[in-house]
Amino acid sequence: MSKVLLDVRNLKLYFRTRSGPVQAVDDVSFKLRAGHTLAVVGESGCGKTSLAKAILRLLPRNISTYSGSVIFDGEDIMKYDDEKFRKEIRWSKIAMVPQASMNSLNPVIRIEDQLAEPLLIHEKLTKQQASVRVNEVFKIVGLPVDFLQRYPFELSGGMRQRATIAMALASNPKLVVLDEPSSALDLLTQANLMNVLKKIKHEINTTFILITHDIGTASELADEVAVMYAGEMIEYNSAEYFYTDAHHPYSQKLMASVPTLREDKELQFIPGQPPSLINPPQGCRFAARCEMKFAKCSIHPNTTQLADGATVQCWLHDKTGEVKHA
Amino acid sequence: MQNIETTQGRSVPARKRKSSSLGRILKYTLVRGTTLLITVVIGVYLAILIANGGGYVDEMRKGQIREQVSLELAGNQEMQFLTLKERRELEDSMVQIRTEKLGLDRPFMVRSFEYLWNGLTLNLGSAEYLLSDSGSRQVRNILGERLAPTLLLMATGQLVLFFSGVSLALFLSRRYGSFLDKFVIAMAPTSSAPAWFYGIFLILIFAALLGWLPFGGMIDAPPPQTAFLRSLSILKHMILPVLALIISSVFSTSYSWRTFFLIYSSEDYVDMAKAKGLSDRAIERRYVLRPTLPTIITSFALTLITLWTGAIVLETVFAWPGIGRLTQQAINLFDTPVIVSTVVIYAYLLALTVFLLDIIYSLVDPRVKLGGGGTRS
Numbered sequence: 001m002s003k004v005l006l007d008v009r010n011l012k013l014y015f016r017t018r019s020g021p022v023q024a025v026d027d028v029s030f031k032l033r034a035g036h037t038l039a040v041v042g043e044s045g046c047g048k049t050s051l052a053k054a055i056l057r058l059l060p061r062n063i064s065t066y067s068g069s070v071i072f073d074g075e076d077i078m079k080y081d082d083e084k085f086r087k088e089i090r091w092s093k094i095a096m097v098p099q100a101s102m103n104s105l106n107p108v109i110r111i112e113d114q115l116a117e118p119l120l121i122h123e124k125l126t127k128q129q130a131s132v133r134v135n136e137v138f139k140i141v142g143l144p145v146d147f148l149q150r151y152p153f154e155l156s157g158g159m160r161q162r163a164t165i166a167m168a169l170a171s172n173p174k175l176v177v178l179d180e181p182s183s184a185l186d187l188l189t190q191a192n193l194m195n196v197l198k199k200i201k202h203e204i205n206t207t208f209i210l211i212t213h214d215i216g217t218a219s220e221l222a223d224e225v226a227v228m229y230a231g232e233m234i235e236y237n238s239a240e241y242f243y244t245d246a247h248h249p250y251s252q253k254l255m256a257s258v259p260t261l262r263e264d265k266e267l268q269f270i271p272g273q274p275p276s277l278i279n280p281p282q283g284c285r286f287a288a289r290c291e292m293k294f295a296k297c298s299i300h301p302n303t304t305q306l307a308d309g310a311t312v313q314c315w316l317h318d319k320t321g322e323v324k325h326a
Numbered sequence: 327m328q329n330i331e332t333t334q335g336r337s338v339p340a341r342k343r344k345s346s347s348l349g350r351i352l353k354y355t356l357v358r359g360t361t362l363l364i365t366v367v368i369g370v371y372l373a374i375l376i377a378n379g380g381g382y383v384d385e386m387r388k389g390q391i392r393e394q395v396s397l398e399l400a401g402n403q404e405m406q407f408l409t410l411k412e413r414r415e416l417e418d419s420m421v422q423i424r425t426e427k428l429g430l431d432r433p434f435m436v437r438s439f440e441y442l443w444n445g446l447t448l449n450l451g452s453a454e455y456l457l458s459d460s461g462s463r464q465v466r467n468i469l470g471e472r473l474a475p476t477l478l479l480m481a482t483g484q485l486v487l488f489f490s491g492v493s494l495a496l497f498l499s500r501r502y503g504s505f506l507d508k509f510v511i512a513m514a515p516t517s518s519a520p521a522w523f524y525g526i527f528l529i530l531i532f533a534a535l536l537g538w539l540p541f542g543g544m545i546d547a548p549p550p551q552t553a554f555l556r557s558l559s560i561l562k563h564m565i566l567p568v569l570a571l572i573i574s575s576v577f578s579t580s581y582s583w584r585t586f587f588l589i590y591s592s593e594d595y596v597d598m599a600k601a602k603g604l605s606d607r608a609i610e611r612r613y614v615l616r617p618t619l620p621t622i623i624t625s626f627a628l629t630l631i632t633l634w635t636g637a638i639v640l641e642t643v644f645a646w647p648g649i650g651r652l653t654q655q656a657i658n659l660f661d662t663p664v665i666v667s668t669v670v671i672y673a674y675l676l677a678l679t680v681f682l683l684d685i686i687y688s689l690v691d692p693r694v695k696l697g698g699g700g701t702r703s
Contacts, residue, residue: 058601090603104598108616108692118602151692164598 005034005207006055006175011068013047013054021064022277024050026231028068029303030311032224034174037201037208039222039239041215041254046274047231048211049099052177055209056096057085073174092122095168096177102160102185105152112148115167122171137166140203141196158189162196169200179211194220215258219243227251230274230285237310247312250286284314292316351688358684362677367446373669374441377662381434388421388430395420441666450667455659456652465667468652473671475544476648480637482564483571484679487633488626491576495583496610502588510581517578520632522639525570529643532566539566542645567644574636575629583622590618620691627683634676 013025024047032038040048053059055070069076077089098104106114115137116130125133135145141162152160161181168176181197182190194217201208201221212218218225222239227248235248246252256268272289275281281288283298290297296315304317378384395417399405405413425431444450450465458468498507533541539562540546546559590596591614599613641650649668656664688694 056601058597086603086605090601092603096598096601098594098598098601100594103594106595106599106613106617108619108690109612117604121605121608122603153693167602 002034002036004031005073006032006209007069007071008055009069009071011051011054011070012065013050013059013063014065015060016062016064017278020278023231023280024277025054026280028228028233030226030233030236032175032207032209034207035205036223037210037221038224038226039215039218040209040211040226040228041213041218042228043274044213045277046228047277048213048228049179050231051228052096052179052209052211056090056094056177057082058096087122091118091168091171091173093173094175094177095171095173097161097164097168097179097181099179099183101164101179101181102157104164105160107152109151110148111150111152111155111163115148115163115170118167118171134166134170137169138163140169140200141166142199158185158192161185161189161193165193165196165200169204169206173206175207175209177209177211180213181210182212182214182217190217197221215254216260227254230280231277232285232313234286234313235310237312238308241308241310247306247310247317248286248314249290249292249316350694351685354688354694355685358688359681362681362684366673366677367442369673370445370670371438371442373666374438374445377666378434378438378441381438384430384434387428388425391424391428391430392417392421395424445666445670448667448670450663453656453664454661456656456661456664465663468664469649469667469671472647472649472652475646476637476641476650476675478560479564479567479641479646479648480571480633480675483568484630484633486568487572487575487579487629490572491579491583491626492615492622494576494580495587496615498580498584499587499591499614500610502584507584510577510584513577514581515578516573517575519574520636520639521567521570521574522636522643524573525567525640525643528566528570528573539563542643544647563644563646567640567646570640570644571633575633579625579629582625583618586618586621586625587614590614590621593617616690620687623683623687623690627680630679630683631676634672634679 008031009029011025011028012023014021014023016022026047028047028051030038040051042048054066059066068078070078072089072093077085080089105111112131112134115134116125116127119125119130119133120127134148138145138148143159143162143166147155147159147163152163155163165178165181168178178197182193185193197208197210198220200206208221210218210221219239225235225237225239225242226233227235227246227250229250235242235246235251237247237251242251243255246255250270253268253270256265257270259267270289275285275288282300284290284293284301287293287297294315299315301313301315302318303311303313305311306317379386399413399417399420408416422431429437448466448469452463453465453468456468457463458471460467460471462468494510498504498510501507529541532539542563544560544563545556550556550559593613595617596609596613599609604613637648638650638653640646641648642654645651649671652664653668653672655661656668
């Protein structure tokens with residue numbers, strides 16, 4: 001087993017709003033091993049992107065709580081001050097491909113200059129050295145190198161997305177956070193992008209956190225799967241088991257809603273919506289939509305470590321540690 | 327779609343792309359220059375048509391000539407020895423001569439284009455009443471003397487306005503919601519009053535009340551001996567008019583530019599720049615200011631048009647010996663050649679300002695596209 005690269009403990013990120021704090025990330029803990037890919041799945045608005053932003057400390061102004069520890073490569077980077085964090089962590093160790101990454105290139109600067117920028121700042125490379133490196137990563141993501149001289153508007157959406165991925169890889173980061181890299185793209189381009197990511201995963205041994213609501217595509221890359229619901233991480237499981245035998249009732253419902261090629265199954269949906277993150281329910285946050293709800297669900301469930309290494313936040317699994325299918 | 331995704335074959339050498347971007351700017355400049363020239367020509371021609379009442383002024387002048395001639399003849403004692411027929415013939419021939427002398431016998435439409443050409447080439451002959459400071463009656467000489475002070479005043483004012491506006495706007499966007507920010511927003515409506523309005527107040531305060539700065543004019547009388555002292559004196563005279571220009575525009579421009587900055591700093595690539603670990607200053611310069619600049623330049627061009635329009639009264643208020651003051655003097659004296667030439671000069675100056683901004687725009691924004699073509703691939 002490779003060593004643990006990222007160890008997140010009790011991470012909290014609350015936003016201040018007029019009607020009270022929004023608990024976007026609430027007490028999330030997980031460990032990620034080097035070289036593994038973690039897929040974070042869940043419905044829209046359940047804190048997936050906020051989790052990514054909390055790890056990279058890309059925070060808006062209206063923060064009310066930001067606490068917990070993020071131990072990266074043995075050091076608690078939450079303790080770093082902003083300047084140290086910027087110089088030592090951002091992009092040199094943790095890079096990111098943001099949501100709608102096709103809009104994440106500056107329209108008035110040539111692509112090469114944008115890709116080389118972090119190399120010049122963090123690694124103090126010369127322009128020539130940076131250019132060589134940028135050419136390499138451009139080939140890795142499968143873009144012709146002469147496109148480096150172009151401006152972003154001269155590229156298609158899919159190409160821009162790949163250029164952003166190239167930008168994230170350029171500085172050899174230990175961890176890359178991909179926040180829905182393929183949303184807003186058509187299916188063909190999405191498949192294309194996933195193939196590029198798979199290739200990268202095999203060629204260079206980088207650790208990825210892949211945030212997506214597309215559980216199907218996530219299965220191709222993920223070693224581990226984390227399910228977020230209403231700001232909490234309700235299940236963390238290895239992909240191997242998760243896709244066949246998820247523990248949390250929400251995860252099971254989620255899997256039942258995904259079409260598969262080999263099986264012939266009737267797709268299900270989950271009625272209702274996730275609760276508001278302002279004053280969420282005291283007990284289990286999924287209880288209102290859960291078919292297996294019982295009296296104890298009005299108390300907040302503990303995080304339980306199961307025998308197969310998974311952790312789950314559900315009373316059904318507490319104490320016994322065994323799966324009780326309804 | 328697939329074609330674009332796999333474009334291994336289509337490679338354009340880097341050098342060729344760089345030269346094509348120069349070609350793009352040249353082509354853009356040429357097209358914009360021609361467009362602006364056409365605008366100026368149309369504008370001046372319209373001014374000529376209006377000044378001549380669409381040719382009706384000719385009829386009035388012909389009538390004037392006939393009236394003048396008949397009055398002259400009637401007052402002439404010798405006329406009583408001529409027969410009525412002879413007298414009528416004499417009158418007709420005199421009217422004929424004077425009409426031809428003024429060129430009124432040719433159709434107005436033909437002459438209007440001559441006026442246009444003479445106007446555009448500033449070939450306006452001599453003024454009717456005004457003299458240049460060196461004593462010349464040539465309109466061209468009069469204008470030549472007045473052009474430099476106007477350019478000095480307006481260019482200084484516009485440059486100071488632009489840079490102070492941009493830095494104030496950036497500052498406000500950083501401290502969005504602060505007291506200063508709210509103050510600037512509250513002051514923005516004051517920009518509806520023109521520069522000369524504030525000029526009067528500034529003269530009242532700094533010249534009349536405090537006596538720190540001169541009431542107007544461009545240089546002390548008599549002018550100082552050395553060139554250095556002379557420029558210092560000019561600078562001192564420029565403070566109030568430039569200040570008036572800035573006060574009249576800086577609040578509304580920095581209010582709107584601050585809003586542009588705020589909009590552009592919520593773009594995804596700004597977040598990305600932050601994630602890339604760029605310093606705040608680098609983000610502000612390359613990821614907020616640079617992409618916003620085209621928008622700001624467009625808005626600045628509109629501001630400049632209002633500034634130029636206000637220049638006539640501003641120069642008059644500050645007794646600045648520029649074209650604006652000349653215009654005002656010429657209007658008071660009904661000096662038509664000078665009035666027409668100031669109209670032409672203002673058209674040129676305005677077009678030139680817009681043209682310069684257009685070139686800068688094409689330099690800062692690689693996305694500038696021409697007509698239907700464009701460089702999108």
